[in-house]
Amino acid sequence: MTERILIQGGRIIDPAAGRDAVGDLLIEEGTVREIGPRLSVKGSCQKIDAAGKLVVPGLIDLHSHLREPGFEYKETVATATAAAAAGGFTTICAMPNTNPINDNQSVTEFILERAKAEGKVHVLPVGAITKGSKGEELAEIGELVAAGCVALSDDGRPVMNSELMRRAMEYAKIFDVPVIDHCEDLNLSAGGVMFEGEVSTALGLKGIPAASETVMVARDIALAELTGAKVHLAHISCGGSVHLIREAKRRGIAVTAETCPHYFTLTDDRVRGFDANAKMKPPLATRRDLEAVRAGLADGTIDAIATDHAPHAAQEKECEIDHAPFGIIGLETAFSLSLMLVEEGLLTLPALIQKMTENPARIIGKKIGRLGIGDRADVTLIDPAAEWVVDAGDFKSKSKNSPFIGWKMNGRIAGIVLSGVWKPADAEARR
Ligand SMILES: [Zn+2]
Numbered sequence: 103m104t105e106r107i108l109i110q111g112g113r114i115i116d117p118a119a120g121r122d123a124v125g126d127l128l129i130e131e132g133t134v135r136e137i138g139p140r141l142s143v144k145g146s147c148q149k150i151d152a153a154g155k156l157v158v159p160g161l162i163d164l165h166s167h168l169r170e171p172g173f174e175y176k177e178t179v180a181t182a183t184a185a186a187a188a189g190g191f192t193t194i195c196a197m198p199n200t201n202p203i204n205d206n207q208s209v210t211e212f213i214l215e216r217a218k219a220e221g222k223v224h225v226l227p228v229g230a231i232t233k234g235s236k237g238e239e240l241a242e243i244g245e246l247v248a249a250g251c252v253a254l255s256d257d258g259r260p261v262m263n264s265e266l267m268r269r270a271m272e273y274a275k276i277f278d279v280p281v282i283d284h285c286e287d288l289n290l291s292a293g294g295v296m297f298e299g300e301v302s303t304a305l306g307l308k309g310i311p312a313a314s315e316t317v318m319v320a321r322d323i324a325l326a327e328l329t330g331a332k333v334h335l336a337h338i339s340c341g342g343s344v345h346l347i348r349e350a351k352r353r354g355i356a357v358t359a360e361t362c363p364h365y366f367t368l369t370d371d372r373v374r375g376f377d378a379n380a381k382m383k384p385p386l387a388t389r390r391d392l393e394a395v396r397a398g399l400a401d402g403t404i405d406a407i408a409t410d411h412a413p414h415a416a417q418e419k420e421c422e423i424d425h426a427p428f429g430i431i432g433l434e435t436a437f438s439l440s441l442m443l444v445e446e447g448l449l450t451l452p453a454l455i456q457k458m459t460e461n462p463a464r465i466i467g468k469k470i471g472r473l474g475i476g477d478r479a480d481v482t483l484i485d486p487a488a489e490w491v492v493d494a495g496d497f498k499s500k501s502k503n504s505p506f507i508g509w510k511m512n513g514r515i516a517g518i519v520l521s522g523v524w525k526p527a528d529a530e531a532r533r
């Protein structure tokens with residue numbers, strides 16, 4: 103690729119380099135070539151006016167469900183990556199709970215081939231910890247890593263057997279990949295629909311206690327300490343977990359954590375309308391939990407913001423809340439919801455960008471999420487002041503299961519540069 107792109111006059115924020123200044127960014131042959139206050143370029147060059155816009159490393163999502171292979175009626179690699187691009191992401195990690203489960207080389211290769219053929223952003227597969235994510239026998243971890251998996255997880259079906267989890271961590275350490283755990287004690291959560299508390303009692307719905315998450319967070323911290331493996335805790339939702347992770351980090355244990363926008367913007371009150379789009383795992387918790395998650399983001403206990411983008415078809419979510427599947431889509435609303443933390447003064451803009459670029463990259467050990475000279479040019483342009491209203495008809499995702507439809511938000515994605523190619527956002531898509 104010989105194309106040159108000059109992004110002019112934007113506020114360039116690159117947390118990995120400690121950069122936050124207005125300037126120009128020159129991209130050549132797919133890589134970042136030069137950054138400076140005012141660059142002059144000789145010869146032909148595509149110019150992008152970024153005045154008033156943020157120019158940041160391409161956002162990274164550690165936690166997406168692409169649904170292909172096996173559930174193409176919910177989402178495909180093509181539609182999930184289109185949603186990711188619209189949401190400002192240039193790299194997404196694909197969770198393994200497809201059908202078949204990504205527990206072997208051929209499924210990993212299939213996902214990578216689909217991403218290469220039809221993907222609108224980079225896709226990094228996450229391999230299963232156990233065969234079929236059944237929690238019985240370890241998957242061929244070396245084979246998965248060799249095929250391109252960047253992490254291991256039995257997301258959605260957590261490994262209940264602690265001895266097996268210990269061995270998974272020992273293998274993960276050998277292959278230098280993190281274990282991403284969906285912290286849920288399946289015995290405590292069995293039959294639960296929403297968070298166990300006042301609201302579940304009022305609605306007469308079976309609750310999932312906060313302890314379902316916290317006992318597994320505590321277990322995984324203990325196993326991380328025992329094995330020395332890199333352990334990443336997915337979608338942290340409650341105050342008890344934040345407290346445990348904060349203490350673990352203070353003791354120097356190698357745990358990292360993510361939360362999702364719905365855990366710092368919504369509470370279990372949202373379930374009062376019996377809306378299945380307020381049903382996810384872990385469930386929306388109380389106001390106190392939401393405040394604890396926010397505090398965890400502010401003090402660095404929670405390293406990353408991920409989406410847990412979990413598409414489900416309309417007919418699946420349109421039934422009674424007891425029977426609806428867990429999960430919501432998130433790729434196209436994540437940045438704007440997270441920007442609210444900056445607007446409320448909880449995080450600085452560079453700190454927010456860091457949780458969506460540098461930190462996720464560090465967790466999976468990839469040299470992305472930064473704008474260093476010579477780095478692959480994955481860049482996101484954002485108009486921070488542009489207002490938009492979430493409209494289900496605008497979603498690029500095949501599924502529309504979002505609790506944020508109708509919300510007014512700031513921060514429109516103007517486009518992404520993917521491996522040095524400028525892909526402006528569809529101007530029609532968002533009004
Ligand atoms: Zn999960």
Ligand SMILES: [Zn+2]
Nearest residue numbers: 197257258410
């Ligand atoms: Zn998930």
